[in-house]
Amino acid sequence: xxxxxxxxxxxxxxxxxxxxxxxxxxxxxxxxxxxxxxxxxxxxxxxxxxxxxxxxxxxxxxxxxxxxxxxxxxxxxxxxxxxxxxxxxxxxxxxxxxxxxxxxxxxxxxxxxxxxxxxxxxxxxxxxxxxxxxxxxxxxxxxxxxxxxxxxxxxxxxxxxxxxxxxxxxxxxxxxxxxxxxxxxxx
Amino acid sequence: xxxxxxxxxxxxxxxxxxxxxxxxxxxxxxxxxxxxxxxxxxxxxxxxxxxxxxxxxxxxxxxxxxxxxxxxxxxxxxxxxxxxxxxxxxxxxxxxxxxxxxxxxxxxxxxxxxxxxxxxxxxxxxxxxxxxxxxxxxxxxxxxxxxxxxxxxxxxxxxxxxxxxxxxxxxxxxxxxxxxxxxxxxxxxxxxxxxxxxxxxxxxxxxxxxxxxxxxxxxxxxxxxxxxxxxxxxxxxxxxxxxxxxxxxxxxxxxxxxxxxxxxxxxxxxxxxxxxxxxxxxxxxxxxxxxxxxxxxxxxxxxxxxxxxxxxxxxxxxxxxxxxxxxxxxxxxxxxxxxxxxxxxxxxxxxxxxxxxxxxxxxxxxxxxxxxxxxxxxxxxxxxxxxxxxxxxxxxxxxxxxxxxxxxxxxxxxxxxxxxxxxxxxxxxxxxxxxxxxxxxxxxxxxxxxxxxxxxxxxxxxxxxxxxxxxxxxxxxxxxxxxxxxxxxxxxxxxxxxxxxxxxxxxxxxxxxxxxxxxxxxxxxxxxxxxxxxxxxxxxxxxxxxxxxxxxxxxxxxxxxxxxxxxxxxxxxxxxxxxxxxxxxxxxxxxxxxxx
Amino acid sequence: xxxxxxxxxxxxxxxxxxxxxxxxxxxxxxxxxxxxxxxxxxxxxxxxxxxxxxxxxxxxxxxxxxxxxxxxxxxxxxxxxxxxxxxxxxxxxxxxxxxxxxxxxxxxxxxxxxxxxxxxxxxxxxxxxxxxxxxxxxxxxxxxxxxxxx
Numbered sequence: 062x063x064x065x066x067x068x069x070x071x072x073x074x075x076x077x078x079x080x081x082x083x084x085x086x087x088x089x090x091x092x093x094x095x096x097x098x099x100x101x102x103x104x105x106x107x108x109x110x111x112x113x114x115x116x117x118x119x120x121x122x123x124x125x126x127x128x129x130x131x132x133x134x135x136x137x138x139x140x141x142x143x144x145x146x147x148x149x150x151x152x153x154x155x156x157x158x159x160x161x162x163x164x165x166x167x168x169x170x171x172x173x174x175x176x177x178x179x180x181x182x183x184x185x186x187x188x189x190x191x192x193x194x195x196x197x198x199x200x201x202x203x204x205x206x207x208x209x210x211x212x213x214x215x216x217x218x219x220x221x222x223x224x225x226x227x228x229x230x231x232x233x234x235x236x237x238x239x240x241x242x243x244x245x246x247x248x
Numbered sequence: 249x250x251x252x253x254x255x256x257x258x259x260x261x262x263x264x265x266x267x268x269x270x271x272x273x274x275x276x277x278x279x280x281x282x283x284x285x286x287x288x289x290x291x292x293x294x295x296x297x298x299x300x301x302x303x304x305x306x307x308x309x310x311x312x313x314x315x316x317x318x319x320x321x322x323x324x325x326x327x328x329x330x331x332x333x334x335x336x337x338x339x340x341x342x343x344x345x346x347x348x349x350x351x352x353x354x355x356x357x358x359x360x361x362x363x364x365x366x367x368x369x370x371x372x373x374x375x376x377x378x379x380x381x382x383x384x385x386x387x388x389x390x391x392x393x394x395x396x397x398x399x400x401x402x403x404x405x406x407x408x409x410x411x412x413x414x415x416x417x418x419x420x421x422x423x424x425x426x427x428x429x430x431x432x433x434x435x436x437x438x439x440x441x442x443x444x445x446x447x448x449x450x451x452x453x454x455x456x457x458x459x460x461x462x463x464x465x466x467x468x469x470x471x472x473x474x475x476x477x478x479x480x481x482x483x484x485x486x487x488x489x490x491x492x493x494x495x496x497x498x499x500x501x502x503x504x505x506x507x508x509x510x511x512x513x514x515x516x517x518x519x520x521x522x523x524x525x526x527x528x529x530x531x532x533x534x535x536x537x538x539x540x541x542x543x544x545x546x547x548x549x550x551x552x553x554x555x556x557x558x559x560x561x562x563x564x565x566x567x568x569x570x571x572x573x574x575x576x577x578x579x580x581x582x583x584x585x586x587x588x589x590x591x592x593x594x595x596x597x598x599x600x601x602x603x604x605x606x607x608x609x610x611x612x613x614x615x616x617x618x619x620x621x622x623x624x625x626x627x628x629x630x631x632x633x634x635x636x637x638x639x640x641x642x643x644x645x646x647x648x649x650x651x652x653x654x655x656x657x658x659x660x661x662x663x664x665x666x667x668x669x670x671x672x673x674x675x676x677x678x679x680x681x682x683x684x685x686x687x688x689x690x691x692x693x694x695x696x697x698x699x700x701x702x703x704x705x706x707x708x709x710x711x712x713x714x715x716x717x718x719x720x721x722x723x724x725x726x727x728x729x730x731x732x733x734x735x736x737x738x739x740x741x742x743x744x745x746x747x748x749x750x751x752x753x754x755x756x757x758x759x760x761x762x763x764x765x766x767x768x769x770x771x772x773x774x775x776x777x778x779x780x781x782x783x784x785x786x787x788x789x790x791x792x793x794x795x796x797x798x799x800x801x802x803x804x805x806x807x808x809x810x811x812x813x814x815x816x817x818x819x820x821x822x823x824x825x826x827x828x829x830x831x832x833x834x835x836x837x838x839x840x841x842x843x844x
Numbered sequence: 845x846x847x848x849x850x851x852x853x854x855x856x857x858x859x860x861x862x863x864x865x866x867x868x869x870x871x872x873x874x875x876x877x878x879x880x881x882x883x884x885x886x887x888x889x890x891x892x893x894x895x896x897x898x899x900x901x902x903x904x905x906x907x908x909x910x911x912x913x914x915x916x917x918x919x920x921x922x923x924x925x926x927x928x929x930x931x932x933x934x935x936x937x938x939x940x941x942x943x944x945x946x947x948x949x950x951x952x953x954x955x956x957x958x959x960x961x962x963x964x965x966x967x968x969x970x971x972x973x974x975x976x977x978x979x980x981x982x983x984x985x986x987x988x989x990x991x992x993x994x
Contacts, residue, residue, distance in 0.1 A: 177978075236946055236949040
């Protein structure tokens with residue numbers, strides 16, 4: 062029997078964080094995704110244990126301040142691409158600098174220094190990633206997807222999709238479908 | 249004529265015959281009875297006549313007697329009296345005769361009886377008169393009285409007799425009338441009878457004639473059919489046979505024998521002789537099939553080799569089926585026909601097919617060779633050159649570096665050419681499976697795929713309402729990709745390319761190599777651009793393999809693209825034409841057959 | 845989690861010596877911190893990978909047209925082994941037919957590279973692949989839809 066699953070990574074992460082923190086008896090307050098306010102201190106070994114359990118889920122506690130910032134930028138972008146039903150109409154730079162309370166120039170610099178890629182590029186990658194997700198979920202047409210992701214037309218989405226992945230959305234879909242079949246056959 | 253049809257219907261005819269017989273019989277019996285009646289009436293007439301005569305005789309006898317008596321009375325001559333007993337006797341006889349004659353009529357008999365009484369009385373009177381006359385002393389008064397009485401009585405008698413005679417006469421008259429009437433009647437009946445018989449005779453004769461004519465005609469036709477059938481058999485190369493399962497007799501047609509290389513009826517038709525000509529390897533199979541069919545009465549159709557008298561092995565198809573003949577007996581009828589030519593051709597065809605398949609396979613492997621094995625070394629060459637060039641030309645002179653650039657260009661060109669060749673062979677072989685394709689959807693997809701190129705050139709592509717047609721999808725895709733890519737490639741330098749793909753209705757007369765391109769038979773799709781165009785006189789040349797018009801390196805090309813387009817269109821039983829004007833633009837018209 | 849500072853372990857399986865040389869030269873010129881292991885056929889590659897104490901490499905560049913065990917065979921084998929779930933496989937081939945490309949993705953490849961005919965292109969390709977791969981891992985993008993064609 063086949064089950065089709067749609068998942069919201071962000072919600073899942075939050076839940077896991079909460080569960081783990083409670084398991085380790087840590088009093089906390091979830092601020093933004095990526096930010097937790099801890100009441101008091103945590104013992105070193107407890108902290109190590111917590112870190113390990115979270116690593117299991119692919120969640121890691123950042124040490125470096127800079128990398129924290131990078132993560133925040135990424136999170137902000139991901140939130141922007143995924144959380145909203147439609148991408149904001151204000152410019153990205155505006156949005157980010159507002160959200161993170163830094164000038165855009167600084168944000169952009171730090172980002173490219175550490176990730177070796179520009180924010181614009183990262184945004185595009187995220188958008189395409191979400192496009193892939195929506196295509197796989199099969200609930201929206203390409204036109205609807207392009208609208209949702211703030212592309213001026215289907216052609217625009219398709220051409221960016223092809224530019225980034227080297228594949229057309231239709232090819233991509235074909236591959237995903239065939240892979241699904243294959244996986245089912247194995248089972 | 250409907251009546252004619254009824255006329256010919258045997259059943260109806262039988263009924264008609266029955267009716268005719270009945271009618272004739274009836275008329276004959278009527279006639280017969282009439283004749284009888286006639287006979288009777290003649291007899292009656294004769295009787296009546298006779299009666300009258302006898303009655304007259306009676307009267308004359310009485311008269312005689314009276315006369316004799318009177319003569320005696322006058323002359324007293326006894327000789328007049330000598331016949332009186334004779335006369336009486338005669339009267340008796342007469343009356344008896346009369347009685348006999350009129351025995352059929354009781355009324356007359358009664359009359360006669362009373363007459364007899366009268367006669368007796370009269371004779372009494374005679375006697376009395378005689379007695380008186382014979383006396384010595386004749387009492388004259390008594391005699392007169394007696395004579396008067398006698399005369400009166402005689403008159404009375406006479407009256408009675410005449411009454412009878414009249415009545416007889418009347419009867420006679422009536423009988424005569426009836427007789428006359430009946431005679432006429434009989435004549436009519438006889439006449440009717442004759443006419444009717446004649447009519448029936450004529451009709452029968454006619455019918456028989458007609459039937460004979462028809463039979464003759466049918467016979468002639470049958471003969472003709474037989475002849476043509478025999479001829480047909482000869483021409484078509486088949487012979488037929490028949491085996492009556494109940495009498496176990498075999499019949500072979502003339503051509504059956506000829507097919508086996510012998511003269512018609514060269515051997516006796518039976519199973520043994522027929523099977524002599526079957527190829528020994530196939531004999532068992534043929535016999536088995538035949539025997540099986542005799543049991544299950546199912547139709548058979550097999551192919552077998554035969555060895556006719558004049559040498560070369562022939563292939564026959566033997567077809568047989570079961571039916572009943574006019575006697576209700578089960579027969580198996582069948583046909584042998586010579587399929588040697590067909591068989592040989594089929595074998596040839598299969599061999600050709602195998603060859604073609606082999607060629608196809610070779611082409612396939614050629615494709616693979618080109619795809620991989622040829623490209624590999626080429627790629628290496630390009631790689632090494634690029635390494636050298638990167639390495640600051642490997643310490644080469646400017647001339648050397650220039651040479652390398654030229655080598656690289658040539659290698660690149662070779663690679664492009666190979667790719668195009670691979671594409672071309674794909675259109676030649678490839679799947680020829682036709683699928684109903686919505687051209688609009690197809691072109692939307694193509695535009696997406698070419699979106700980058702289109703954006704690069706800042707081109708605008710408009711697509712009109714296109715039909716849905718039967719196509720080999722990947723080939724049609726290639727076709728339009730090539731045409732659009734061409735339009736993009738051969739665009740004017742500072743002018744944004746405008747490309748349009750529309751469907752047009754064929755209104756004017758258009759032909760291609762003697763084929764009329766009518767709206768009824770073809771879709772017309774036009775791909776037009778505003779590019780650099782070319783001279784119309786090259787309209788045919790550009791579709792030729794490897795032919796290129798622009799030698800300007802700015803416009804890179806291998807000369808295969810349009811040849812591929814032409815091949816694709818031909819694969820779809822269509823055609824492609826082009827119209828162009830230098831510096832204005834180009835228009836490709838593609839014609840696809842409707843109802844491919 | 846992979847950080848860009850960590851040395852990336854790259855594998856290449858290609859039966860052609862010249863191609864192997866080009867590859868290692870290109871990587872050397874890219875000056876990325878990395879570790880490159882070269883294999884000359886599928887058998888060698890699989891033997892190496894099937895060693896029990898092997899740590900999962902980051903990227904495998906896999907030539908399709910190899911004698912004996914083809915690239916496709918290796919692809920299938922690796923993808924049925926859950927140990928190498930994290931391994932990004934980049935198919936490295938001369939063919940550019942859509943059908944072939946699709947087949948490799950369906951077979952479990954993540955990246956399809958048409959072998960470039962220019963050294964600088966080769967360098968760019970490798971750099972892009974490493975980059976993309978790192979992006980994917982660092983941003984937790986979906987492995988199931990990690991398909992790139994270059």
